[in-house]
Amino acid sequence: MKTFSEPQLSLISETTKLPDEIANFPRFRYMGSKFRLLPWIHETLAEIGFETATDAFSGSGVVSYLLKAMGKQVRANDTLAFPSVLTSATVANNATRLNAPDLELLLSAKARSQSEQFIRKTYEGIFYTPEELSCLDDLWSGIRQLESPFKRAMALAALLRSAIKRQPRGLFTISDPTRYQDGRRDLQLNIREHFIEQVAIYNAAVFSNGQRNSVTSSDVFHVNPGSDLVYMDPPYVPLADDNCYIKRYHFLEGLACYWEGKELMMHTKVRKIVKPFTPFSYRQTALEAFDRLFRHFSDSIQVLSYSSNAYPDLPTLCSIMRRYKKSVEVLEKNHRYHFGTHAAAKRNVVKEYLIIGS
Numbered sequence: 367m368k369t370f371s372e373p374q375l376s377l378i379s380e381t382t383k384l385p386d387e388i389a390n391f392p393r394f395r396y397m398g399s400k401f402r403l404l405p406w407i408h409e410t411l412a413e414i415g416f417e418t419a420t421d422a423f424s425g426s427g428v429v430s431y432l433l434k435a436m437g438k439q440v441r442a443n444d445t446l447a448f449p450s451v452l453t454s455a456t457v458a459n460n461a462t463r464l465n466a467p468d469l470e471l472l473l474s475a476k477a478r479s480q481s482e483q484f485i486r487k488t489y490e491g492i493f494y495t496p497e498e499l500s501c502l503d504d505l506w507s508g509i510r511q512l513e514s515p516f517k518r519a520m521a522l523a524a525l526l527r528s529a530i531k532r533q534p535r536g537l538f539t540i541s542d543p544t545r546y547q548d549g550r551r552d553l554q555l556n557i558r559e560h561f562i563e564q565v566a567i568y569n570a571a572v573f574s575n576g577q578r579n580s581v582t583s584s585d586v587f588h589v590n591p592g593s594d595l596v597y598m599d600p601p602y603v604p605l606a607d608d609n610c611y612i613k614r615y616h617f618l619e620g621l622a623c624y625w626e627g628k629e630l631m632m633h634t635k636v637r638k639i640v641k642p643f644t645p646f647s648y649r650q651t652a653l654e655a656f657d658r659l660f661r662h663f664s665d666s667i668q669v670l671s672y673s674s675n676a677y678p679d680l681p682t683l684c685s686i687m688r689r690y691k692k693s694v695e696v697l698e699k700n701h702r703y704h705f706g707t708h709a710a711a712k713r714n715v716v717k718e719y720l721i722i723g724s
């Protein structure tokens with residue numbers, strides 16, 4: 367099969383070289399992704415002694431992938447379904463790739479029954495052209511025919527990344543598929559063309575670190591707390607704007623499970639699904655949630671990513687962590703988030719923290 371390589375950001379930090387595998391990580395445009403902070407996170411983690419690690423809020427999966435590349439036994443978790451597909455393909459999966467017959471099967475499958483044409487019928491005129499909506503249904507009916515769970519995860523991850531690349535701003539908030547056509551390659555390729563490329567990209571990302579890594583998709587408080595180290599990157603209560611993952615990525619969340627068990631809001635312009643509650647996103651519940659989080663993982667070394675533009679503030683968080691950990695250390699870095707317009711981006715220069723409790 368043809369391999370396709372994408373230009374990658376240079377991720378070499380000044381002092382510690384990132385593991386080579388990181389260059390193959392299929393970067394996912396995800397709100398709050400720590401991709402750009404990876405050298406700093408790596409440097410910090412490399413100084414700590416641990417064998418097993420939980421990435422409790424895995425999101426794009428990039429920190430789980432780093433931990434895997436560092437040779438740790440990784441447990442990746444996120445409450446949403448699609449981040450778990452991404453980590454199943456890249457973190458739990460040590461060896462399974464999609465071969466030429468698999469790709470042939472996926473590209474030749476046809477969604478025949480009414481129930482297999484859900485996307486075309488539900489999202490008509492929204493996000494994609496009619497041909498692409500049908501292509502998503504067709505690819506999904508091919509995915510159903512794959513027997514190996516890791517092959518399914520690989521094909522689904524490729525489908526998810528195709529779907530987000532084909533969206534102008536990597537978000538599912540604007541329905542018109544023709545807006546923002548600015549000639550970018552990602553917008554010129556159709557879903558099928560993207561999918562073929564993404565299969566090769568995910569194949570190239572597969573590697574074994576000799577460990578049994580695992581993935582769960584549950585609320586953090588249901589995660590087994592038994593790892594040596596827990597990395598925590600929860601959503602923040604924002605001081606401005608909002609931080610709703612479902613508003614931005616509802617289509618990916620539905621696509622990850624073909625909307626099975628998801629409650630669709632048909633009255634919304636973009637056919638959103640109902641937002642799951644998380645206590646980390648609200649002022650009224652965040653303090654109690656952090657207390658519960660640090661208590662839940664009280665036997666592990668704790669590494670929390672946090673930023674200055676969030677509630678609660680740093681001293682409050684540290685004092686909550688001190689209830690459960692003897693030593694609490696804070697590392698700080700300036701960081702610019704690349705979300706929003708230029709003016710908004712200026713506002714988004716924030717201090718990033720790594721709060722380490724041991």
Ligand SMILES: C[S@@+](CC[C@H](N)C(=O)[O-])C[C@H]1O[C@@H](n2cnc3c(N)ncnc32)[C@H](O)[C@@H]1O
Nearest residue numbers: 398399400423424425426445585586599601644
């Ligand atoms: C800031 S993002 C994590 C980003 C990730 N570290 C990365 O680099 O891509 C926060 C994640 O927490 C997840 N989340 C929110 N509430 C949760 C909960 N109660 N339990 C587990 N995950 C949760 C969200 O779905 C989201 O993916």
